[in-house]
Amino acid sequence: MMASFLRQTYGQRIHNHNNPAAKLLLETMERKKTNLAVSVDVTKSKDFLAIIDAVGPFVCLIKTHVDIIEDFDQLLIKQLQDFSVKHDFVIFEDRKFADIGNTVALQYSSGVHKIASWSHITNAHPVPGPSIISGLSSIGLPLGRGLLLLTEMSTKGTLAVGSYTEEAVRMARAHRDFVIGFIAQRSMQGIGIQADTVDGDDFLVLTPGVGLDAKGDSMGQQYRTPRQVILESGCDVIIVGRGIYGKDPSFVDGIRVQAKRYMEAGWEAYQERVSS
Numbered sequence: 001m002m003a004s005f006l007r008q009t010y011g012q013r014i015h016n017h018n019n020p021a022a023k024l025l026l027e028t029m030e031r032k033k034t035n036l037a038v039s040v041d042v043t044k045s046k047d048f049l050a051i052i053d054a055v056g057p058f059v060c061l062i063k064t065h066v067d068i069i070e071d072f073d074q075l076l077i078k079q080l081q082d083f084s085v086k087h088d089f090v091i092f093e094d095r096k097f098a099d100i101g102n103t104v105a106l107q108y109s110s111g112v113h114k115i116a117s118w119s120h121i122t123n124a125h126p127v128p129g130p131s132i133i134s135g136l137s138s139i140g141l142p143l144g145r146g147l148l149l150l151t152e153m154s155t156k157g158t159l160a161v162g163s164y165t166e167e168a169v170r171m172a173r174a175h176r177d178f179v180i181g182f183i184a185q186r187s188m189q190g191i192g193i194q195a196d197t198v199d200g201d202d203f204l205v206l207t208p209g210v211g212l213d214a215k216g217d218s219m220g221q222q223y224r225t226p227r228q229v230i231l232e233s234g235c236d237v238i239i240v241g242r243g244i245y246g247k248d249p250s251f252v253d254g255i256r257v258q259a260k261r262y263m264e265a266g267w268e269a270y271q272e273r274v275s276s
């Protein structure tokens with residue numbers, strides 16, 4: 001029998017982790033009773049901040065793509081951090097690093113965005129091999145940051161399948177201090193190890209490609225429901241973007257209603273999972 005973390009509560013799972021960012025995320029989920037993360041993919045600071053202030057009470061985490069913001073400056077980061085304290089959420093810059101160790105260390109620490117200085121969590125493609133983890137870890141670990149590896153994607157025709165996914169999970173197991181989990185479409189428990197082996201590694205799985213109304217978009221995105229993601233596939237966090245802020249980022253009342261709706265759907269699926 002495989003030791004299953006899927007029936008443990010988020011609160012119980014805090015003790016399975018040593019990394020401060022992993023602990024912070026689980027503590028936040030337990031405290032606020034939400035497994036909803038909102039992905040804020042907008043190009044203007046004003047919209048970015050308005051969405052975050054509106055969804056803040058309902059989320060455990062805000063996912064950013066700061067490189068798409070046209071009027072980016074360091075003040076925006078200060079405002080994001082202030083909201084993170086006010087609303088009690090974790091910050092995840094979805095940078096998807098993919099270069100050699102030396103380069104990703106510079107991209108993570110330096111440049112315009114200085115991601116390591118403010119983002120609790122970031123992520124990387126495993127395609128370069130373990131050196132990408134050591135490069136990022138040299139910057140992030142001393143700051144108490146955590147890394148997610150992208151082992152699967154939500155897009156049609158993704159190449160992140162099969163042995164690629166398995167090797168990526170093995171890479172993560174060898175770097176438990178810094179790798180706290182995965183961006184994936186299902187639980188990675190037991191992946192890449194023999195079927196009769198007990199998998200004692202409790203990794204967090206954050207899952208994009210979540211929508212209650214649409215099945216996808218015109219550019220290859222595919223959506224599943226919070227129930228499919230949390231209950232049927234054993235993921236831990238639902239990441240929702242356009243399903244919540246739609247086409248009009250300035251309509252904050254509508255955004256609040258949607259955020260609450262996704263939060264409730266995600267939490268209900270989790271409660272069903274831990275009580276099953």
Ligand code: 5IU
Pocket residue numbers: 039041065094150152153154155183208209210221239240241242243
């Ligand atoms: N994202 C995906 N799928 C993936 C990965 C990342 O959608 O497999 I890895 C990102 C892209 C976008 C967000 O920032 O998650 C989803 O936004 P929508 O909910 O608006 O589709």
